[in-house]
Amino acid sequence: MSVREAAPLSARAPVAQTSARDRRRRGGQWWVPWLFLAPALVLFLYFKFIPMARAVSMSVQEVRPYLGNTWVGGANYAEILSSDGFRSAAWNTVVLAVGQTFGSMVLGFGLALLVEGQTRKLTFIRSAAFLPVVVPLAVTAELWRIMYHPTSDGLMNQVIGLIGLGPSGFINDPHTSLASIAVTGIWRGAPYDMMIFLAGLAGIDRGLYEAATVDGASTWRRIVHVTLPGLRPVFAILFVLAAVRGFRTFTEVFLLTNGGPNGSTEVVMTLIYKLGLEQSRLGVGSAGAVLLFAATLVLTVCVQLLRRRRSA
Template identity: 30%
Template sequence: MVVPTVQGGYMSLTDWSAFSLDRQFVGLKNFASAFRGEALDAAVRTLFLAVVTVIGQNVLGLLLAVLLNGRILGRNVLRTIIFAPLVVSPLVVGYLFKYIFGPPDAGALNALLEALGFAQVDFLGDPTVALWVIVLVVVWQSTGATMVIYLAGLQSVPPELHEAASLDGANAWQRFWNVTRPLLAPAITINLMLGLIGGLKLFDQIFATTGGGPGGQTKTISTLIYERFAQLGLYGESAALAIVLALGVAVLSVVQFAMLRRQEKKTS
């Protein structure tokens, strides 16, 4: 583990590429390029996707957990159906959505729109729409995991607390906000942490759905690392980007964890 890390660190300080056998020491030049141009755009896009997907999967996961924690018919079947996408490979899910949101005269959704008399849309050809398709893919696949964690938290809340709050005149929202929410703090921390880390490392769904297109407008740091390493052969630059991504994930995770733990203590 240590040796590859040291080698990667050394590689990031050189101009090593597929076009030259010589490795010239260039210092922090590769790291400087990670904070401008295409790499900077990819970093901003990565952060955007991480934040939006975390919010989406946690809001939906919590709503579904609250719903399926009640006494509704077929709740176990519904839990299984919602959780099922998580066990499917992200690449397979990405290719599935690529087929659904395919171009006019090819995609399943466009075929449906045409059958209903609506104009077809180039979902993956529009940078803004394509970015939201990726959000949809990630949220659809990840919501089941957040739901399960929230369900575990909800089932650990003593019913006596809700009964006491009801006797005091608290309505359903007040019981959730003042009784359930504080006890869900550990589950919220876990889901937000896992969601942020997964969002910052996002690769498979983008690779399968858009490949970083159109025009590179859906590239993230992970897809940029792959492109510069496997396609362009810029090993030094890709190593520097990988280190920047690892440090970014570590720093943001530590900051988020500290904030969430502080919030847990306030609500406990």
């Protein structure tokens, strides 16, 4: 082999050795991220995934504490699906989820447009608007229960009285109780959606707004033709998050009405709680929990498939 032919080989040797060394270094540290994730994964495994697997197994059994469970197959699913109470609770859950999802997204989007900016005043306003998210849900429910006092002296009745409405029973009236809980959920969920919308607005190219302004587009047209298309991925993510949050509504319903009055606000989560812990029908309650999980999973998968099809 000539010197001219050997030179490139010697030049490539250090590069090959360096890349091999890098591969060994990266391969030897693959466990470092998992080491940091291990505590959280253990907690998720013990408090979430194992109970989920246990619920699936209990949904096909007649649970008899201290006596041993017996296999019943799909009898629990047939019982809960044929129950009028479950169908009513499922309908209330869907209505509440739809109302809270679109209400919180619309209000969150409006708040994001109002508080977008970098000034200190807007920073303070954003922090104040985000407070409902960090306040414990039990405290939020108690505050709204007080504001929903059905007499004319109640805070919400005084507010709607300014425009000539009321007094209303709110959570004490079967006709308005579900809408009242939806308002509470929207008030608490909108600031969370607002923060995600603000992150999405920061990623939109400002040159598009300048070009639209030069072309004479109004503020409404800039929102429709620039802002909304730029936030399309954000809307897809928020829709899934808000829908899952709506399907899993429990605490505010449990504390405000406990499913009343007359079952007008009974949702799947409160029904599962009553079946499993109050009536000791753990198998039927587990079947309802599995059905709720399946509905949430189907919704999430459908939204992701639609999102990929539109992006393709």
